[in-house]
Structures are given as C-alpha cells and as structure tokens.
Amino acid sequence: MADYKDKPLICIDFDGTIAQYDGWKGIGVFGEPLPGVAAALARLRDSFRYQICVFTTRGEVDAIRDYLKRNCIPFDYINDAPVMDGQNPGKPPAKYFIDDRAVRFEGSWTRVMRQIEELDEIEMTRNGAAYHVGITDEPAPELPTHACQCGCTTDEASGYVPRYAMKSYGYSLTKDKATGESTWKAIGEAPPVVVSEPESCWCGRELESKGSPDFIGDDVNTMPVCTMHYSCPVHGQYYDKPRGIAISGKARSGKSTLTDMLIKAFPSPSSWHEESIATPLKIEWFKTNCVERFAMGEVADIVSEVNRLKLSDPKVRPGLIVLGQMRRAQDPDYWLKQLPLGEGAIVSDCRFKNEFEYLQQHGFYMIRVNATADTRAARGQMDIDDSSETELDDPEIQWDKVIDNDSTFLVLADNADDVVRKVRRLG
Incomplete structure (x- = not known):
C-alpha cells in the first residue's frame, strides 16, 4: 500500500453531507446515509486513490466510526490525519473539502x-x-x-x-x-x-x-x-447538453471495453468516469452479508471486495437477484437513485427499460452495443435467457447511437472517438 504522503487527502463533512440532517437531535443521533454516498466515497478511495478524512464539528468520534463501518461507508480518518502532525496541526492540508455549507472562493x-x-x-x-x-x-x-x-x-x-x-x-x-x-x-x-x-x-x-x-x-x-x-419531451430540463453517457448491450458485446475507450478518448483533464448500476446493489448485499467482516477489520477496502463480486457467481447471484428484485418492487428506480449521476458519468450497464427512460430523462446520450450470438460465443459468452439481457432488444427504442461490434478492436475505437466528438460538439 502506498504511503499516506503519496495519496492526496480529501475532507468530507458528516451531517448533511454523509448523513441526512434536519437539525440537531442530540449526541450520537445520526440521520440515515445519503443516497449514493457509500458508492461515491468508495470510488474516491479506490479509483481516485484519495485518503478520506471525515471532518466534523461533532466530538463523538467512536460513534461516528461505528456508524460508518455499520453502513459500509469507506473512510481513513475522523477529525485527524497523519498529515496534520508536525507542521500541520490545524486545518488539514486537503486537496478538496466537501461540505453542504461550503461557499467556493474563486478569486472574487x-x-x-x-x-x-x-x-x-x-x-x-x-x-x-x-x-x-x-x-x-x-x-x-x-x-x-x-x-x-x-x-x-x-x-x-x-x-x-x-x-x-x-x-x-x-x-x-x-x-x-x-x-x-x-x-x-x-x-x-x-x-x-x-x-x-x-x-x-x-x-x-x-x-x-x-x-x-x-x-x-x-x-x-x-x-x-x-x-x-x-x-425536452425526452431529456426533460437537461436540454442544453448531454449530461452523461449510458451504454447497453448483452454480455460480452463490448460495453466495458467501449467504456474504457471513451474515458481515455476524452481530452485530459476530464471529468468523465464510469458508474455502474450494479455497484450500489453489490454494496447493499455486502452490507447485509459481510458487514461483520468489515467492522472487525477483516476487509480493509470495501470497493476491492465489492469489485470481486461477480453477478454470475453462483454463490452470490441468487442473493443479488432477490435483493435487486425486492428493491425494484419498492421503487423501479431504486438502484438508479443510489448512483451519483453528476456530469461526466458513463453508466456501463443499462439493462432495463425503466433504466433507459430514467437515464434518458436525465440528459444521457444513449448507446446500444450489438454483437451477434456467434461473436459473443467466441468471446466466451452464450446467450442468457434473462430479462436483464433481452428487455432492451425492442427495435422501437430510439438510441442516440447504435454500434455493431462484430469487427476489430480498432473499429470499436473509431466508434468511441466518434461518440466523443459528437458529445463534445453538442456540449
């Protein structure tokens, strides 16, 4: 693991930023975690390689630590960090501060x-x-x-x-x-x-x-x-520019490869990044089944553990299916609402019509990646008779771009470049 000095620090407020807050209720009384916070902090820690310091006016550090572990919200420090030792005993030398009460200063x-x-x-x-x-x-x-x-x-x-x-x-x-x-x-x-x-x-x-x-x-x-x-009758109030990109396709059609290509194709520095609808599902399943391991320190990094969970794994697939269906029965858009769908998000696993409609209404540029059954079989994937694979086969669905990925890697890369040019021009 890299030394803490090699990883930038990010400070995040607790009340109103990590936990819901509608006024002081007393010591140790915390609101429910805000939607998407666990997945967002996990990504900051695992993908962006930030150290996370929960920086709060609350003094009940042990209670906050228990709350974060119980809800599988990644963190490294609470109101303290090694970089605050020595010459930095006051305000943490963080790269960013995230706070619901913050006012950004930009020179004026x-x-x-x-x-x-x-x-x-x-x-x-x-x-x-x-x-x-x-x-x-x-x-x-x-x-x-x-x-x-x-x-x-x-x-x-x-x-x-x-x-x-x-x-x-x-x-x-x-x-x-x-x-x-x-x-x-x-x-x-x-x-x-x-x-x-x-x-x-x-x-x-x-x-x-x-x-x-x-x-x-x-x-x-x-x-x-x-x-x-x-x-806009399709994109609602997000009519000024595409807010993000969503990709749909069957297993082994090339969704993940296209996502990687798109992220690399946008000029640096870029805010474009991958989001997966499956991530909050995996995190909630993990919280239910493995929370004791996380709380006891057996699991140091929830993101690494969650990323190891495969939707096709027979040990976890039944539980993921049951949990996914249960939440969707409560609210068809439940998992979508857990995602931090800010500008620059590339959702790599759009599988159902309600997901298509939700993302489209939120201003996403919708892409369908097709590959024949023979092509996908050659890549190691046989057809799956499941609604998650077939629901978006409807020819009446209007995609912003359809990519046939039965050819070479270079052809797919050309398609990725074309998407980037079009999205940048529209923005």
Missing part, C-alpha cells in the same frame, strides 16, 4: 458575497420571512400560489419565493446595516422580465413549455417567467 469576494446573500435569502424565505417587509411600511407582495411547474413554487406550505419572482413583483432583498437582518424592500414598479427562449434540445427535438397558466400571463413584462419551464 464580490461573487462570494453574492452567493452568501442568495443562500441567506433562500434560508430566510423557506422560513416564511420573505412575506415580511420589515424595515419598510410597504405591504407584502401578492404572489401566485403556484409559480412554475418546473419546481420554482411559491406556496404557503414551504414559504419559498424564488428570487426572480420577488424582483419581478418590484421587491429586492435589503440588509439592515444596524441589525444585519435581510428583508424585502419595495423598489417601485416591477421591472421587465427578460425571457430567453431556447429553440431546441441538443438531441434536435423542439422544446415544450411547461409553465402553468396562473404563472405565465399574457403580458410577460409584468408576470415573472422562469426560463427553466422549457423542457
């Missing part, structure tokens, strides 16, 4: 202050303070009960008022220098609202308007209009 204090103002505004409006004018005698604005179907809602239950909506109604956020409190202040007649109207999605389909009638009026100069109310 003006930008930082704007971010803090907006964050304070969101917190204040969620608590209902947006309806209180405060230092002025102006009445609170009358706002529609439903702002926009895209999610920018204004209702009494949440108390959330979008910033642009308040400005459109003639109010701006003003901070009282004496008290430091931020309040809404009338600024006079409502300014015109600039509405950008994109023409089409990156896939070429015409965008649809999703605005609600009580929000978008006849006169766009007086009614606030959210630009996010535009939507």
